[in-house]
Amino acid sequence: MSERYNIKETEKKWRDIWAERKSFEVTEDTSKPKSYVLAMLPYPSGRIHVGHVRNYTLSDVVARYKKAKGFNVLNPMGWDALGLPAENAAMERGTHPKDWTYENIAQMKAQLLSMGLAIDWSREVATCDPDYYKHEQKMFLDFYKKGLAYRKESVVNWDPIDNTVLANEQVVDGKGWRTGAPVERRKMSQWFFKITKYADELLQGIETLDRWPDKVRTMQHNWIGKSQGMNASFPINGTDEKLDIYTTRPDTFYGASFFAMAADHPLAKKLAGDKEGFDAFIQECQSVGTSEEAIEKADKLGFDTGYTVTNPFTGEELPLFVANFILMDYGTGAIFGCPAHDNRDHEFAKKYGLKIVQVVESPEGTPDVQDEPYIGPGKIINSEDFNGMEVDEAKAAVITALEEKDMGEGATVYRLRDWGVSRQRYWGCPVPVVYRESDGACIPVPDDQLPVELPYDINYDEPGNPLDRHPTWKYTTCPETGEPAIRETDTCDTFFESSWYFLRYLDPKNEERGFSDEKSGYWMPVDQYIGGVEHAVLHLLYSRFFTRALKDCGYEVPDEPFAGLFTQGMVTHATFEDADGNWCFPAEVEQRDGNWVKISDGAPVKQGAITKMSKSKKNVVDPEDILDAYGADAARLFILSDSPPERDLEWTEGGIEGAWRFVNKLHRSLTDILGNLPDKDTTQPSKFSENAKKLRSQTHQAIAGVADDIEAFHMNKAVARIRELSNALSGFKAKDEADYWAQREGYEALICLINPVMPHLAEELWEQMGHDTILAETQWPKHDEALLANDTVTIGVQVNGKVRATITMDSDASKDDYEKVALEQDGVQKALEGKSVKKMIVVPGRIVNVVAG
RNA sequence: GCGGCUGUGGCGGAAUGGUAGACGCUGCGGACUUAAAAUCCGUUGUCCUUAGGACGUGGGGGUUCAAGUCCCCCCAGCCGCACCA
Numbered sequence: 001m002s003e004r005y006n007i008k009e010t011e012k013k014w015r016d017i018w019a020e021r022k023s024f025e026v027t028e029d030t031s032k033p034k035s036y037v038l039a040m041l042p043y044p045s046g047r048i049h050v051g052h053v054r055n056y057t058l059s060d061v062v063a064r065y066k067k068a069k070g071f072n073v074l075n076p077m078g079w080d081a082l083g084l085p086a087e088n089a090a091m092e093r094g095t096h097p098k099d100w101t102y103e104n105i106a107q108m109k110a111q112l113l114s115m116g117l118a119i120d121w122s123r124e125v126a127t128c129d130p131d132y133y134k135h136e137q138k139m140f141l142d143f144y145k146k147g148l149a150y151r152k153e154s155v156v157n158w159d160p161i162d163n164t165v166l167a168n169e170q171v172v173d174g175k176g177w178r179t180g181a182p183v184e185r186r187k188m189s190q191w192f193f194k195i196t197k198y199a200d201e202l203l204q205g206i207e208t209l210d211r212w213p214d215k216v217r218t219m220q221h222n223w224i225g226k227s228q229g230m231n232a233s234f235p236i237n238g239t240d241e242k243l244d245i246y247t248t249r250p251d252t253f254y255g256a257s258f259f260a261m262a263a264d265h266p267l268a269k270k271l272a273g274d275k276e277g278f279d280a281f282i283q284e285c286q287s288v289g290t291s292e293e294a295i296e297k298a299d300k301l302g303f304d305t306g307y308t309v310t311n312p313f314t315g316e317e318l319p320l321f322v323a324n325f326i327l328m329d330y331g332t333g334a335i336f337g338c339p340a341h342d343n344r345d346h347e348f349a350k351k352y353g354l355k356i357v358q359v360v361e362s363p364e365g366t367p368d369v370q371d372e373p374y375i376g377p378g379k380i381i382n383s384e385d386f387n388g389m390e391v392d393e394a395k396a397a398v399i400t401a402l403e404e405k406d407m408g409e410g411a412t413v414y415r416l417r418d419w420g421v422s423r424q425r426y427w428g429c430p431v432p433v434v435y436r437e438s439d440g441a442c443i444p445v446p447d448d449q450l451p452v453e454l455p456y457d458i459n460y461d462e463p464g465n466p467l468d469r470h471p472t473w474k475y476t477t478c479p480e481t482g483e484p485a486i487r488e489t490d491t492c493d494t495f496f497e498s499s500w501y502f503l504r505y506l507d508p509k510n511e512e513r514g515f516s517d518e519k520s521g522y523w524m525p526v527d528q529y530i531g532g533v534e535h536a537v538l539h540l541l542y543s544r545f546f547t548r549a550l551k552d553c554g555y556e557v558p559d560e561p562f563a564g565l566f567t568q569g570m571v572t573h574a575t576f577e578d579a580d581g582n583w584c585f586p587a588e589v590e591q592r593d594g595n596w597v598k599i600s601d602g603a604p605v606k607q608g609a610i611t612k613m614s615k616s617k618k619n620v621v622d623p624e625d626i627l628d629a630y631g632a633d634a635a636r637l638f639i640l641s642d643s644p645p646e647r648d649l650e651w652t653e654g655g656i657e658g659a660w661r662f663v664n665k666l667h668r669s670l671t672d673i674l675g676n677l678p679d680k681d682t683t684q685p686s687k688f689s690e691n692a693k694k695l696r697s698q699t700h701q702a703i704a705g706v707a708d709d710i711e712a713f714h715m716n717k718a719v720a721r722i723r724e725l726s727n728a729l730s731g732f733k734a735k736d737e738a739d740y741w742a743q744r745e746g747y748e749a750l751i752c753l754i755n756p757v758m759p760h761l762a763e764e765l766w767e768q769m770g771h772d773t774i775l776a777e778t779q780w781p782k783h784d785e786a787l788l789a790n791d792t793v794t795i796g797v798q799v800n801g802k803v804r805a806t807i808t809m810d811s812d813a814s815k816d817d818y819e820k821v822a823l824e825q826d827g828v829q830k831a832l833e834g835k836s837v838k839k840m841i842v843v844p845g846r847i848v849n850v851v852a853g
Numbered sequence: 854g855c856g857g858c859u860g861u862g863g864c865g866g867a868a869u870g871g872u873a874g875a876c877g878c879u880g881c882g883g884a885c886u887u888a889a890a891a892u893c894c895g896u897u898g899u900c901c902u903u904a905g906g907a908c909g910u911g912g913g914g915g916u917u918c919a920a921g922u923c924c925c926c927c928c929a930g931c932c933g934c935a936c937c938a
Binding site for chain 2: 225537619668
């Protein structure tokens with residue numbers, strides 16, 4: 001009997017050895033191909049959750065595999081350490097954001113270490129460290145000097161609970177993404193990054209990202225939202241004003257029946273401000289709210305200004321409305337409406353009794369546009385000179401016609417807005433500028449005075465920004481004139497830090513610059529980025545903007561920071577609810593006689609929906625408990641088993657136990673027969689039994705197959721193959737020396753294959769096999785092509801497409817052999833009774849199909 | 854509403870157009886044990902009484918010697934966007 005595998009001791013032993021040997025610390029090495037494997041950096045909340053475990057297990061498998069394949073692998077880790085939760089904790093518990101953050105980092109790091117990750121910890125960064133944000137402030141100023149960062153007065157989304165400004169992207173259904181509070185609109189002076197300058201580049205760049213999920217590419221594509229149309233400008237009759245409109249359907253001018261502008265359009269108040277009912281109308285527009293349902297249900301509302309605009313083509317005077325469905329911040333904030341060919345315009349026209357004139361004919365007959373608008377392609381009608389043209393042709397012709405009259409021009413509009421980065425918060429990177437008191441000039445803080453460091457002595461006695469009401473911090477002098485000046489008290493959106501952290505990892509100790517061109521040139525781009533799909537738009541788009549902006553500021557970086565992206569699925573768990581409707585933690589319940597009950601008092605609980613783990617529903621498991629009870633290898637194995645990584649993973653107690661059993665079984669099955677196996681460098685026998693040949697074939701198929709699976713991110717299939725090989729090896733009955741040799745070969749391969757998944761167990765078994773090398777520093781086994789093919793193949797024989805027999809053939813059998821053997825089968829003969837063979841389909845190694853009738 | 858993804862046993866999931874259900878979980882039977890746990894062996898898509906057969910990849914059509922896989926139509930679920938002119 002072998003000794004039971006002591007998971008805890010053994011796992012710790014190997015982690016210590018890796019750390020001592022600095023197995024995962026890397027430097028630039030041009031003799032090897034490089035591979036930059038990156039997991040999205042965590043926010044230091046204090047405890048890792050199962051989503052982290054999944055994320056870092058995946059990146060670790062890739063990192064360890066790539067290293068074994070001879071790559072110089074960089075796999076770093078750090079902390080996205082600035083942001084609101086630290087301030088919320090400070091307010092709730094009286095701690096300091098900095099202390100709270102660093103304590104959390106220490107705790108989480110200990111948890112991550114116990115996962116046994118192949119991380120180069122010497123490159124660890126925390127974004128709240130002044131040595132980190134110092135370089136970020138330099139970048140901010142580089143952007144400022146290039147015109148890529150600017151200040152403007154703008155209406156912002158104000159979160160009344162967090163007392164801060166939110167980016168458009170942080171507003172979900174009209175509510176703050178974190179607090180869920182309805183967002184208010186306020187006007188403030190704000191800092192922006194000019195991401196729109198790169199709108200087209202960012203859009204085109206998506207095409208080159210062929211190792212990104214299509215889903216993410218589509219989302220970014222839609223987010224940028226390029227549309228091509230035209231701007232046109234027409235006089236408003238009876239005034240000196242002109243109405244600027246944007247349209248993507250200049251081909252439908254002849255079908256126009258009204259003009260309309262946004263409620264907050266400057267001309268709206270100017271032209272109609274004193275009209276009766278206007279104020280009430282504006283109020284109604286604003287009260288509709290921005291929630292999903294409100295928008296869905298909101299009626300199209302319009303207010304007739306009483307003015308008209310003349311249709312330049314028909315000469316018709318059309319009414320000018322203020323309408324609630326026109327957005328001020330898209331295009332020009334005004335449109336012309338063609339009810340026959342636009343859903344919204346149609347609804348509006350129906351409501352206000354405006355005429356509906358069809359100007360595009362559907363190729364499949366003429367639909368009745370009075371009932372429903374027609375949006376598709378077709379030929380232009382009712383449009384004089386443009387009749388008979390296709391839609392696209394007519395668009396171009398109308399643009400040309402209006403350009404000739406000097407009334408408009410072709411225009412491209414993007415949905416993407418500039419990135420507002422100002423936050424009225426303490427725990428963020430200070431914007432490194434001062435405002436001179438004498439003239440209000442905005443003066444950048446000189447490089448040699450960076451970083452502008454956050455003061456430690458702050459308090460949360462009052463709402464608002466502690467920086468703003470700090471007694472001394474913001475009072476300074478102008479670096480140019482020495483006059484009194486006030487510091488900017490806004491700090492940056494924390495997406496700023498995460499937009500370049502992958503560059504800081506490359507050169508984390510560099511005091512002069514954020515990173516050197518040389519290191520960036522060697523390591524970039526990231527070869528494999530792994531993280532949650534929730535960052536599909538924001539973080540990934542900002543990072544793509546950042547590399548382009550940095551490049552324009554003279555840094556050496558590729559346009560695209562992430563060559564490969566993988567987005568993992570969520571981790572879900574069953575929910576449990578007691579009779580009183582209270583949620584229960586999975587650890588509080590157990591199954592007795594098929595029913596779920598509370599462990600404490602046996603009270604029945606109901607198993608509910610399987611949903612994403614969330615604290616509110618208590619359907620969470622604590623990774624620390626799991627790692628403690630089952631060990632890192634079992635946790636990693638379970639995470640990778642069964643579910644494909646891009647799909648949701650259901651965490652089950654049975655599943656983790658199954659993984660744990662496999663870890664123990666592997667250890668046991670090898671240690672039980674270890675004494676029988678030949679020593680490690682025993683020469684290969686010249687002859688093998690049929691059984692040994694088969695085993696060797698399985699071994700080499702597994703070596704090749706697991707590698708393919710990992711490269712394709714089919715981790716669940718890799719695990720299945722590993723289990724198959726393991727089953728074959730433990731079930732193998734060795735009868736002679738050659739058999740044992742083959743069995744040893746198989747086990748050695750198996751150990752190498754499990755290494756990316758269960759590195760501690762792999763090292764332990766490797767050592768027990770007599771090796772004095774470290775598996776973390778050992779190359780992936782080479783498979784023998786000649787052994788991949790089996791000597792024989794077993795295939796099905798079909799009669800008219802239905803399987804009637806299976807036959808086993810030599811793998812070099814001829815088509816004639818196949819036909820002959822196939823027809824001899826009883827099942828085939830029986831199926832052929834009363835029929836004659838019309839045709840034989842023979843695909844050697846695949847199938848025989850007898851066509852009979 | 855628009856766009857995308859997914860649909861296979863009791864469950865998670867495998868299947869370059871070629872033996873559907875690999876691998877695992879669960880269940881059932883057995884061995885070991887005073888007993889249990891652990892472990893090991895067998896079995897586990899559905900239906901028909903068995904030898905054996907029939908049916909089976911959300912539903913309906915089609916292409917093909919052969920369809921889970923390709924094409925068309927429909928249904929359901931999930932995700933993203935949300936009046937973007």
